[in-house]
Amino acid sequence: KAGVTQTPRYLIKTRGQQVTLSCSPISGHRSVSWYQQTPGQGLQFLFEYFSETQRNKGNFPGRFSGRQFSNSRSEMNVSTLELGDSALYLCASRAGGPEAFFGQGTRLTVV
């Protein structure tokens, strides 16, 4: 059974650009959550999608958005990138119980 797949693994973008990250959950998992990990702020919750609907949202500016498709794959978009957006972005999928399984993350560097 394949795990959570995040693409791309690494990205370098310039300030002001926008970026889209992708997450394919474990087959059969309908919940996908996104987290940002930085050395200064640690791991912070961005948002959660379930059956194509945003179910929960963290305290991030509107430049951060996401969506989920009918096959449960999710994308996260960050517009007008800032240097502070440099981080490891982790995606987690859940079947319905409390356990969540994470992907390897996308490491975004903004220069």
Added chain:
Amino acid sequence: AQKITQTQPGMFVQEKEAVTLDCTYDTSDPSYGLFWYKQPSSGEMIFLIYQGSYDQQNATEGRYSLNFQKARKSANLVISASQLGDSAMYFCAMIQRNYGQNFVFGPGTRLSVLP
């Protein structure tokens, strides 16, 4: 307030010895779950163990056990017989029924296993 505290930024342990990683939490929600994740340098968060707030017994998963003390609001991870491959960051995390299913993470503890 929802908060996870891990007071040990770094820990060292000799190979084959046991080690305890501390975690305390703060929540007013009576229904919550506590997790430990391992994050090696590759970045992936690896699920280790889960404890529900209503579980009567401490959770165990192979070499990992969770020392759950509800009254003290602590959920320490015990790793028995440490291996070199256990060297990684370890995160304690919590979900709460009344705050959605999103994790609140602690700052992490970096464990180094010495040969």
